[in-house]
Amino acid sequence: MSKSLSVIKIGGNVVDSPEALESFLDDFVALTKDRILVHGGGVMASQTLRQMGIEPRMVDGRRITDAETLKVAVSVYAGWLNKTIVAKLQARGCNAIGISGADGGVIEADIRPKKPIDYGFVGDVRSVDVKFLEMLLEQGLTPVICAVTHDGKGTLLNTNADTVASSVAKAMAAVRQVSLVFCFEKNGVLADPEDADSVIPRIDRACFEKMKASGAVSAGMIPKLDNAFAAINAGVHRVIIKNAANLGKTVGTVIKNE
Amino acid sequence: MSKSLSVIKIGGNVVDSPEALESFLDDFVALTKDRILVHGGGVMASQTLRQMGIEPRMVDGRRITDAETLKVAVSVYAGWLNKTIVAKLQARGCNAIGISGADGGVIEADIRPKKPIDYGFVGDVRSVDVKFLEMLLEQGLTPVICAVTHDGKGTLLNTNADTVASSVAKAMAAVRQVSLVFCFEKNGVLADPEDADSVIPRIDRACFEKMKASGAVSAGMIPKLDNAFAAINAGVHRVIIKNAANLGKTVGTVIKNE
Numbered sequence A, B: 001m002s003k004s005l006s007v008i009k010i011g012g013n014v015v016d017s018p019e020a021l022e023s024f025l026d027d028f029v030a031l032t033k034d035r036i037l038v039h040g041g042g043v044m045a046s047q048t049l050r051q052m053g054i055e056p057r058m059v060d061g062r063r064i065t066d067a068e069t070l071k072v073a074v075s076v077y078a079g080w081l082n083k084t085i086v087a088k089l090q091a092r093g094c095n096a097i098g099i100s101g102a103d104g105g106v107i108e109a110d111i112r113p114k115k116p117i118d119y120g121f122v123g124d125v126r127s128v129d130v131k132f133l134e135m136l137l138e139q140g141l142t143p144v145i146c147a148v149t150h151d152g153k154g155t156l157l158n159t160n161a162d163t164v165a166s167s168v169a170k171a172m173a174a175v176r177q178v179s180l181v182f183c184f185e186k187n188g189v190l191a192d193p194e195d196a197d198s199v200i201p202r203i204d205r206a207c208f209e210k211m212k213a214s215g216a217v218s219a220g221m222i223p224k225l226d227n228a229f230a231a232i233n234a235g236v237h238r239v240i241i242k243n244a245a246n247l248g249k250t251v252g253t254v255i256k257n258e
Helices: A018-030 A042-051 A067-091 A130-138 A161-172 A205-214 A221-233 B018-030 B042-051 B067-091 B130-138 B161-172 B205-214 B221-233
Strands: A004-010 A034-039 A096-099 A107-111 A123-128 A142-146 A148-150 A156-158 A177-184 A238-243 A253-255 B004-010 B034-039 B096-099 B107-111 B123-128 B142-146 B148-150 B156-158 B177-184 B238-243 B253-255
Touching: A004 A161, A018 A067, A034 A067, A034 A130, A034 A161, A042 A067, A067 A096, A067 A142, A067 A148, A067 A156, A067 B067, A067 B148, A067 B156, A096 B096, A107 A161, A123 A148, A123 A161, A130 A142, A130 A161, A148 B067, A156 B067, A161 A177, A161 A221, A177 A221, A205 A221, A221 A238, A221 A253, B004 B161, B018 B067, B034 B067, B034 B130, B034 B161, B042 B067, B067 B096, B067 B142, B067 B148, B067 B156, B107 B161, B123 B148, B123 B161, B130 B142, B130 B161, B142 B161, B161 B177, B161 B221, B177 B221, B205 B221, B221 B238, B221 B253
Parallel strands: A004 A034, A004 A177, A034 A142, A096 A142, A107 A148, A177 A238, B004 B034, B004 B177, B034 B142, B096 B142, B107 B148, B177 B238
Antiparallel strands: A107 A123, A148 A156, A238 A253, B107 B123, B148 B156, B238 B253
């Protein structure tokens, strides 16, 4: 069996809260197997834009990235947030290296088509360089990847952090037994969205189809679960959806085919 | 004889000008030997601070880095500028990797003593991890280093880019024949500061002492030359001071001991 790897994604709720981040990183360094951290950080980018007198623009919850917004997004994601996380991991004895998709040319993306909506400098992942990531891991390094990619022609692109995490997980599945872990603010996929403790411990494809048909899964959760099954179909061993505060615990929802 | 390496430093005059940067990067990728690029970029950091309503504070030409300034400096240096350079090198077929001193723990620094002047989050380099840089070079990667370091305890520090370049050059001299190249806006060390063509092609220690005694070197150039000789005393093969527009040409001032 191939060596295991966890690809762990954290979003704004962890990255933007100093206490949540410190506690998450304590749990992260305690993990014994190889791991890659992927982080978002939209809240700080929006704050910085507003401080600079630029009003963030969103369509359907997705950011419109004009030239000025790209500059701020790359600055905040690849600069402050990425290096803050790396410095904090180094302080904990974890040999982290922070990278964007441009570094080592690791994640190439295509700029999203301008129709029907022009999202600006937003990239859809085209390829992930497995050899480069494998080389870093073999050197004992822990990659910390921010949600910035490039088109290979010199242009940086803002890319959804969930997509970066699942693209990395799917690519690495060629050489590793990959667990893809989405950390968010809830305890997992909930049977009852009003009840934080109603976590469904395990979902397989058949179970998910039944839940969709009966309306037993909230509308917001469907794209997350669709993405999870797409990752599994692409060779990822399992997807785990859990609360960032529970990284060290075997709780949350495990998504597997069998 | 050990393998050669160029450590090339560019400052704001290149990084802040799109045309100068494109032209410099064309010359940079044409170099055939191994190289490390170190970049500053103070102008954009100051602009961003002003856009955010923060007035940059300088004492004796050195930036006072409070918590808010550090955030902007790390964002701009390690984020936008570093990744812009990396993406442009990747587009030219150069396998660049952008790093700060925190990444791979490569450059550790001590926060500068608070007396006589409290510069805030400013670091003086303590150590450079030669093995890490050598590993990147052996993998065919071209390191692009921004002037941000860390203290090993989780704090990022703003660090002078000239100091980062000479610290990297001095450390790498243990395993390589290192040329340290300072690119700036003049053609080299000038015999007559008013005459751009009066470049002194070669300066050795005896010549420099004579120039200092006779006042034949401008006050602003003395610390640069002192640093150059310090690098040579620490094992750097030669230091070159030249115009960034002339990277590909054997012009400028070469500083060597013999």
